[in-house]
Amino acid sequence: MEVTSAPIKSPMGSPAVPYETIQTVWEARPRKYKSVLFQVCVFILMTELAERLSYYGISQGLKNFMQEIGWGLVSASALKSTWTSICYLTPLFGAYLADERWGRFRTILTFGIWYCVGDFLVAIAAYPTIMTNSAA
Numbered sequence: 001m002e003v004t005s006a007p008i009k010s011p012m013g014s015p016a017v018p019y020e021t022i023q024t025v026w027e028a029r030p031r032k033y034k035s036v037l038f039q040v041c042v043f044i045l046m047t048e049l050a051e052r053l054s055y056y057g058i059s060q061g062l063k064n065f066m067q068e069i070g071w072g073l074v075s076a077s078a079l080k081s082t083w084t085s086i087c088y089l090t091p092l093f094g095a096y097l098a099d100e101r102w103g104r105f106r107t108i109l110t111f112g113i114w115y116c117v118g119d120f121l122v123a124i125a126a127y128p129t130i131m132t133n134s135a136a
Contacts, residue, residue, distance in 0.1 A: 040105075044108065047108060047112055051112070051115060054115065054119050055087060058119070058122060059080070059083075059084065062076075062079070062080045062083060063076045063077060063079075063080045064076075065126060066079055066080070090111075094107055094111055
């Protein structure tokens with residue numbers, strides 16, 4: 001066990017009285033595992049950022065997109081309201097899966113993949129050549 005000493009600084013900035021800090025056995029132990037907490041936090045924050053950007057991006061244009069492909073105003077508004085409700089209710093299902101079945105990281109990964117697939121399908125459906133071919 002290593003003991004380190006450093007002088008105490010007086011309020012004026014000069015060394016006053018030397019002291020010794022005692023390192024406990026627990027603090028002196030070698031680390032067996034590298035902490036991955038920072039990497040996990042960055043992963044979750046980036047996932048949440050992407051999810052929020054995607055949600056608000058789709059939410060703002062969904063009703064206009066549905067009207068553009070021939071849905072009426074009432075039907076497009078109802079679809080947007082249903083989509084918003086599903087978006088707000090699926091976290092309850094995800095919380096159940098995370099707590100009781102899969103664990104939080106597997107749940108985040110699985111739902112993140114499904115969200116990306118859904119975003120991809122929405123983007124493909126809005127592609128102009130698909131829009132013109134499906135209307136014919």
